[in-house]
Amino acid sequence: MRTSARAVVVGGGAVGASIAYHLAKAGWADTLLLERDELTSGSTWHAAGLLPYFNMSYATTWIHDYSIKFYKTLEEETGLNAGFSVVGNLRMAQSKERLDEYMLYASTAESVGVPFEWLTPQDIKDRYPLVRTDDLVGAIYHPTDGYINPADVTQAMAKGARQRGVEIQRKVQVDGYTQTPDGWRVHCRRMVEKGGNLVPGEETWDITCEHVVTATGNHAQRTAKLLGIKIPAIPVEHQYIVTEPDPALQEWRKTNGEHPVLRDADAKWYVREERGGWILGPYERNAPARFEYGVPDSFRADLFPLDLDRIEEEYMSMIHRIPSSETAGLKDDFNGPICYTPDGNPLIGPAPGMQNMWLAEGFSFGITAAGGAGHYLAQMMVEGEAEIDMASLDPKRYGDWMTTEYAARKNEEAYEHVYILHHPDEERPAARPLRTSPAYDRQKAAGAQFGQVNGWERPNYYAPEGFDDHAARSFRRGGWWQYAKEEAEAIRSGVGLIDATAFAKHRISGPGATAFLDWFTTNRLPKPGRINLTYALTSAGTVRTEYTIVRLAENDYYLVSAGAWHAYDEDVLYKAIWEKEEEFGRINEQDVTTQWGVFALAGPKSRDVLKALIRDAEPDTALSNKRFPWLSMRNIELGMVPTMAIRVAYTGELGWELHHPIEMQTHLWDKLIEAGAPHGLKLVGARAQNWLRQEKSYRAFGTELGRDATPLEAGLDRFVDLDKDFHGKDMLQKTGIRWKCVTLLIDGPADADPWGREAILHNGEKIGRLTSGGYSTAFGKSIGMGYVRPDLAEPGTKLTVRMFRELWDAEVAEDSPYDPKNETIRRDG
Structure with missing residues (x-):
């Protein structure tokens, strides 16, 4: 029995087979794949095998693109036909708003290089006369995708893996994992057949290895328990039905090729041909989650009872769209578990708190994603980082x-939302509110319309009583736009108050803290009482994460980072400390996120508001540049609240971040509202703040900053001290400048702004993409940030941005087009 390997992959579905294949292709031939039953016995066997390109995620689009291209090569390599029917994908729209969604999606597709076409209702009717088109407004068509046989493609990848040296063992269950100084010990048990069930046998053994990858599909909750972590991957029931042959379809096929996969998103279904009939796959309401606490041993390649009442609406809409299908009876039905995550995207990357433990879980579109997931995860494991930024799929985007x-509940919602309009400003309601700051009720009473960030409720903007946030959403300027504009203008001309409590906050201290942070980050460390902005890099020299560092004392630091990346940042710190503590000395890491609330007060009148509250022997000078300079920290008292005030503003105006004991937050909120009233204080949400930071060219982690660009490519040279040694420095310098981050002022449509997904072109050639977008109150036009070819990054360069299928003029602005000399942010008083 095999007892050692370089890497062990747990799970023999499409995802696990792809990971094993790509690890071997990358040079790790000593890879072992373990499957508790038979290959494809999980969700793979009953998947419909569709390969849709459509995805709003940049990283996921790259993954799907790789899969579709890769699957077409498998037969030549392995001799096995993967059953890929390249019939294309026709996604229809019943409304102009749905077509707007497709246009926004097309921006991502164009950025990745995914081919697509636009079809009118008449085009559809001419090509596919069985499809009813009188109530359609158009469609987007992908000619290069289609559907594949899930079992065949999995077996082809498994054979390719074996040919490259991978060993595959079936009927082996993993019962536990033990971390060792050199890697992992995987505790295995032989599974045996008993009365038609698969049950644990008596034979057990251990396998030692350097790396483990879990691709356990529906069994993710069992995996989570074995590892002692949380994995938000839980299956949801998915039904599809197969009809008897449709005579009209059979007649049409005598002289025509196969229909593309048809998707009527407004009707919430996909349909494709199947042996002269149709397969209907609905994404209906009220599909329940299953196996929340684990899959029973008795459940193998099994299905659930069909619930036809639940999908009656979708079935009738198929008959409406394809009238001839009404005469075709039902031939077969499937209702099986498909794993989901709260946002519908998979969990791909390192597990929290563990070295060389990798997760590939939560694949709701597992066949589409399997090839690319294996490819990019293998890059992360073998080379240290993938060529695309995989942070948006990182397992640690959900915390403890x-x-x-x-x-x-969120997975059920994600299932239901597969075909719901994917507004870029959408906020899904399930499981909310959950994490709230003490001021939440006061903000809600003031008209706050909340978004969710890492579970926290955070005001997006404030609106009058009775305002409907859901009705305000749009792919253009939604009903909320005017309120965000007024909030942005208030920051620029007066004073605004923003709740930033969701920030991630960590305390790093101890004898080794200074040496560690000096190695861990790119910038010079601040002196006590001062702050700086800095970056932690990957081994590839790209941006792992961003921190604001406040130096409290010689070996005592307070680190602030993006709230959406709390668990991710904590894991980055933990693993780096684990690696370097023996070298640098004791390092204490403490997560203090929920101990401190944060308010950001910004605008020309912000000093006047704080003067009314500060308790100081000389209140008139306590906030002056001499006593409280820009980029410094002071412990002050605001009324009865001891406050760690940091003179910095993400909006680019005079301002302070007020870090306060969270149990005193409502008192401080009330005092700030009272003190701000004479100065016209306005409550401000995250959307206005996002616009304002773009006017200052402030890069944001997760958009401009990520694991596919270095800080030098991001134009952050001033935060990189090349005179010192830091993690990732060598690769940072070797990488050079492949593209440059720029700010664009855009003469866009009168009713829309970019969202940060749009292609950037020069003379009709795609030369980059936007990563952020919005509206500039300072310039009265659209604004965006993104990456372009270095030769086109100079201020004044004329470019175009594609929005809603049209090209709009744009110009590269100087960095920080609003107040480039930082005069307002340094204003004295």
């Missing part, structure tokens, strides 16, 4: 606050 109940 996440519970089974939360994951189950």
